[in-house]
Amino acid sequence: MNPAAVLFDMDGTLVDSERVWGIALSELAVHAGGVLSDAARLAMVGTSMSLSMQIFRDDLGQPGRPEAPDVAWLSNRVEELFSEGLVWRPGAMELLLAVRAAGVPTALVTSTGRRLVEVALKTLGRENFDVIVCGDEVGRPKPDPEPYRTAAALLGVPIGSCVAIEDSPSGVASASAAGAAVLAVPAELELAPVDGVHLRTTLTGVDIAFLAGLLV
Template identity: 65%
Template sequence: MSDLRTETQSPAVLRPAAVLFDMDGTLIDSEKVWEIAIVELGRSYGGEISEAARAAMVGTAMEESMRIMHRDLGQPWRDPAAGALALEDRVVELFRSGLVWRPGAMVLLAAVRAAGIPTALVTSTRRRLVEVALDTLGRDSFDVVVCGDEVSANKPDPAPYRTAADALGVDITACVAIEDSPAGIASARAAGATVLAVPCELDLSHLHGETGIHLRGSLADVDVPHLATLLVPRKDL
């Protein structure tokens, strides 16, 4: 295998136009917080949500998550908007009690900022919850914040990542998006970004070898020069 870097394409020169970060499960270990709230809500409805339904909810918009949950519980007649509000109220309480960074996430985010690379937070979570999470993440950590209730369509649609790139004024194809869920990865790839996929709750091994998707076990293994290498074309000779 040979590397097709030229002098002008070296990682020292070729930097991402921007780094676009997902939030839940990527920067903060909040999927466990969502798990608590979802289980509690399901039990308040008189049921137990299945593992398959819970997995399908990861990375999706709130009301779609509620539709998945209601179908799983055999209660499709429930209002997804009302369910989303009840879930959000509980998660706000849990977020305020404190959030934990994912391994390596805080260091990488700080390094990207120190390198002067534009950043965006691109999340399916609604603005009300994101504002609480920013108390942990830092309000000056991102040039742009795109929330799930502020886009025309949510992940896996490409709209969130296109919105972020447009707001930053950068070419999405020169950006690296960092994601942990299939829905988020699909969104970023459909928008045209290169994806660094770091699993949290879900196995992503089936994505190995997919064009434009690079799997890593942890952000602790990633630094700014490594992000640059993801944009360098490679081929087998």
């Protein structure tokens, strides 16, 4: 049997947007009079905007730096970069289209805010998702299970019959805690083996039959 739904993360899973975030964050650090460390940047992958900004301030040694102006600056810059077009991750577009062709419901479940997701959808295709859950539309973002539970509830399907596809530790933790079967394809960060999580190096070659097999 096919999954009841396939729940896709966005940044680093469907599109190579983590690289874009890295560019914008490095530029913001220079704007703030500092340099963002590689360790801090990697620690931000898959996290909420609030947590990312906390890591950013701590890394720059500016814990009292106001958050709102930095979020506005960063959002504007990322929007500019997203508008130039996003690059699909290997195999991601093919898998998404195959899932749609099979008639399986899909959701986009991302830590990114709605404003930037709307820009990314120009690449991803709004028509490819039945439900979109953004990071600023949930009370508790990833790694909390709320985003994935919300997506399944909106689709009207049991989360335990869904497959979630993720690339980051926080996303994997969110989907696993929600009760979905999880396919993890790391991008920026290495992922340690976790019981019940299926690891692959790429989405190339993954099809709906493979996803169905994860539920067995």
